[in-house]
Amino acid sequence: MPRLLPLAALALGFASPALAQMPTNAPRASTTDPRANLRAGWNDAQVASWNLEHVANIPRSGPFVNPENPGDFGKANTDLAFQGQTMFVGNYSGVQIYSLADPARPALVSQIVCAGGQGDVSVHGNLLFMSVEETRGRLDCGSQGVPEPVSAERLVGIRVFDISNLQAPRQVATVQTCRGSHTHTLVPDPNDPQSLYVYVSGISGVRSGEELAGCAGGSPAENAEGSSYFRIEVVKVPLAAPQNARVVNSARFLLGLPAAPESASEIPSDAEKAEASARAAEARARGKFTITWQGLEQVLPDAMAAQILQQMMGAAGRTGEPTAADSTMLRERLPQLVAQQEARNANRTGPTSCHDITVYPEKGLAGGACEGYGILLDISDPQNPRRLDSAGDANFAYWHSATFNNDATSVVFTDEWGGGGGPRCRVTDRMEWGANALFRIHDGKLHQTSYYKLPAAQGSTENCVAHNGSLVPIPGRDVMVQAWYQGGLSIFDFTNPAAPREIAYFDRGPMNADDLVTGGYWSVYWYNGYIYGSEIGRGVDVFRLTPSSELTADEVAAANTVRATEINPQLQTKIVWPASVVLSRTYLKQARDAQAVTTAQNRTITATLLTAERARTATQKRAVATRLNTAARSLSSSNASSMRLAESLRALAATLR
Amino acid sequence: MRLLLLAGLVLVAPAVRAQSTCTPEHAAMGHCTMPAAPAPSAQPTAATTTATTAHPADATFMQMMIPHHEQALEMTALVPDRTDNHGFRMLAERMETAQRDEIRWMRHWLEQRGQDPAAHAGHLMEGMLTPEQMADLAGKRGDAFVYTFCAYMIQHHEGALTMARDLFASYGAAQTADVHKLATDIEADQKMDIVRMRGLMATLAPVPLVPVTPPSSSGHSGH
Known part of the structure; x- marks a missing residue:
């Protein structure tokens, strides 16, 4: 068997069409927008607002704020969850529980001091779930950290609290995982109301096998079944006995992914394919060698064909001019060589983890944001999520999260370029970078349609990139409210996913005029007539929509009739409008x-x-x-x-x- | 050449001030819950590490990562004059943005804590290009430059991944949220870059590379 040429050699001279087509004069964020140059301040920053009423701000308090360092990331507010008249606000130092008895004025009920980050929260019945990924996370919730690289005191994974008494929640279970929990997703089982599944997405390095048995690294080739990479963990929680929660599956839908197309437009059109095939046929008639690479027929350059022929002959112990038989053999072997290289390439470039998974159980679908891929999953069997399709995009640095429209006919994927700590909404930062990519879903496949990024330029001391949001229940339209860290919040209409358009916003000036002090909205979600924002450094904000040229009074009033009893951001439920x-x-x-x-x-x-x-x-x-x-x-x-x-x-x- | 983290020298963990409302009994129950009664001013500040202290392992990680990142900027500075490959130029521009922002962040973090951001300036850290490799890169043009850049940047990035892994394996390291996040973000971003660059290399003809170490073995490529 001749030694296989590296794929690089096989692909010699191939153009990269989509990258060449990317716009060179892409539109830039507006520097004349009212949000572009707001005055800085921690609690007194200048504000710009459009079609929104800012109802209240509740600053962080007690152990969740460091008055000497507003940007102390160990006390950053994170994700939100809602149940009845209660709001749960995650934080790198624990969880804050607020009463929404007056929905316009959240009132602090209690604080769970329990460090470990990110502290993303979800709620189900009397159980509260929290993600822990930092190596300082402790089983006993202590704040002293875990200095030893291997320690029995460390917890990274999922905490479960009993919140029957909101004044005094109790930790009732912990589930250790090999890469911790950056985020998690609650997945109810329609056939088993006594159990709840939790998808755990860990993005950190793999823990030592000495600290947690079974944890191991390795590529798919080295350790396909045992590696803690290339998977998510599925935890099953028996609701009557949450202390028995445990990992029941390592869902390996990240293995064997085809190489991600660099962008949707790189997928060759039928016309391009036909043209390429005609060219290839003409070249074959002239005695050239051709291959099919990523769906397109290509002519193998003469030099490369000669090189492979020489290798084949060398393996057979011959030198000199190739014979007609050698050429025939090469022609027969080329498809196999290409297939082997494609398989090798897929193994090498697959994502090692998902950042976040949004499930929509009523549609049996989930959207996984997994490093270089957006992945569509079938979750009709929640314990065994199955991959339907995947998408790639050269403009996306790091696929972060997904939000479906109510009919699950389109999906918004976000790119958290740089992890949220960087200023990526400056006028110099491209509008396709750190943005949303919008897709139509058709026949279980993803079709990219457009990008949406915060349209107002932000300063270099404002961390800003696409982040968490939810649908706003405007009947008959697809509308999303989204956090952009210090870029504020932006509400956009994507009823036509090919032409998303901003319809409301709120923004503050930077935390600090001279330094980048991390802050801004981690999450903004609609809940029962209000929009709640979790601000990293400034606590909780409450908003109401105001009727405008973009939203009629009837549309706003109809949105306000929608009532939910439990909202977890990564668990989408179908919005139903009561008759009115x-x-x-x-x-x-x-x-x-x-x-x-x-x-x-x-x-x-x-x-x-x-x-x-x-x-x-x-x-x-x-x-x-x-x-x-x-x-x-x-x-x-x-x-x-x-x-x-x-x-x-x-x-x-x-x-x- | 590789510098070891100074983790082994660390004997004392950063001081911790206990929560007055979180008694050992509370901690034994698995957590501390604070009712929302007292005014914020009446409560102590819970700081595991104040803004003015730096764990030596964390500080060393950043002091080493700054020159590491700076070399990446030297590499991206070569791009505009040497290739018109638009997709590659976009990739390089994005890497440049990320590394420049992180350098700024790390310098600020160190200065706030009285640490010297230039403590390891001029040292050759894990994965960094040798002067011979830099000269090789600077001397190439067109697709050969792109291929070489990707190969050397993958080597460079893998060094950063090793530095992050070493950080997490060091006693007392990454015990604050900001350092943990920085190291995790570096890992996530650079892993993605590596995947992208491998994909790009797969579309180009390979060219000879200068190995990291003098060619004592069989002159293998440097990545």
Whole structure:
């Protein structure tokens, strides 16, 4: 067997088409935006706001703030989770529990001092889950750290607290993992309500096998089944006995990934393929050698063909001019050589971990953000997530997280270029870098459509890059609120994932005018009519949407009717809008904009909805219900927006009977 | 040439001030919970390491990483005059941005703690290019430059990964959130860069490279 040439040699002279096509004069962030030059300050920074009301700010307190060092990262606020009238705010030093009895004014209930970072939180029933990745994390929650490289006192992995008494949560379980837990995701099992799964994403180095048995490094070639890389851990939590939580699976969907295309546009089009094939056929007719590489036929350069031929002959102990038989043999062997090289390349470049996984159990889907890949997973069997598709993008440094739209027909992936500590929204930082990439999902495949980045330039003392967010439940539209660290929060509409557009924002000036003092929003999420922001250095912020040219009063009011009982950011649940006049009015406007209702229908339905709003007596309500049903029947069933309107009118009628 | 971390010399862990509200009994239960009653000013500041102290292993890591990163900037500075490969230039620009920001961050961290950012200036750290390799790189053009740059930068980055691993294996190291995050981010970013550069190399013809050590063996390539 001849020694295989390195892939580099096989690919000699191949162009990299997509990279060459990348725009050289890409648009830059605006320096004239009101957010571009805000005055600095820890608690008195200048503010710019658009289409949002800033309702409250609750600063960090007690052991969760260092008054002498506002940027003390050991006390940075992190992720949020919500349950009933309670909000859980993660922190590198533990968890802060706030009452939302007055949702506009969070009130501190208690603080769990328990260091270990990142302290991302999730909540399910009476259990609170927390991610621990730092080597200072201790089983006993102590703050003294763990100086020994190997120690029985260290905990990196998942903590579980019983929060039956919010005043005094108790740690009831810990699950040690080989690479700690940078983030985690709760995954309910639709067939087993007594159990809960937790997907654990660890991105740190592998712990010593002396500290935790079974932990080991190694590439897929060296240690495919035993390596702590190339996997996520699946923890099963028996809800009645959380102390028995344990790792039940190492999900290895990161193995055997094809080499990621450098960008969506690098995937050759059918026309390009046809053209390349024609060129290859013509070259073959002239006696040239051709191969198929990454979906495209290519002509093997003469020098390389000669080199491989010489090697083949050398292996057979011959020298001199190759014979016709040698050429035939090479022709037969080339596909095999290419396949071997592609397999080798895939093994070498696969991601070693996921940063974050967002699950959407009602759709049986998950989005994994895994180093150089965005991955679509089938989670219909939650213990055994299965890869459906993967995407790559040369502009993405580090795939960070995913957010699906409500129908799971599109997904927003974020790129946390630099890990969140760097100023990456300066006018010099490209708009495709540290941004969101938007994809349509079609037939279980990802199709990239656009980028979205904070449109306002930020300063060099403001850490800024794409980070966590959630959907804002505007009916009929896909809207997301997203944290950009010191870039503030940005709300954008991505109903058309090819043309995302900002519709609201809030931003403060930097923590410090002269130094980069880490701060800004880690997470911003919608919860029951309010937007809550976890600010690394400035505590918790509360916002309400204000109607504007971008959002009608009806749209805002309809969003505010949505009620959730538990929100965990990495666990998406389907938004359902209760029937209401404002909901139907929102759908009516959207149907009107889509020209899916006639002028007469519009007039009738507008009047009927006004009557419905004013109906007080049972007789009035019955009468208007009949009119709503009649109006619904009159609508076309051939258009999505008129069908949605009709359905909402019928549902509204049902509430009036 | 490789400098060892000074971890072995560290005898005393940074001082810790206990939480007055977190008694040993609380700690034995597995955590400390603080009811939200007292005013913030009445509570002690919980600082595992104050902003003015630096663990020697952490400080040494940064003092070594600064010249390591600075060499990466010397390498990226060669790019504009030597290749028009747009995809590669984007990759190099992104690496340059990341390394420049991290140098600034590390200098600031050290200065705040009274440590000399230039303590290891001029030393050749793990994975760094030898003068011969730098000269080889500077002398190349076009695809040969791109191929060589990637090979040497992979060698350089793998050195940084080794330095980060050594940090985590050192007594008392990375026990503060900011240092832990820096080292973890360096690992994550540079691992990604390596994958990208390997992918790019796979599209180019290989060219001869200068090995790290004098060619005592069979003149193997340097990565």
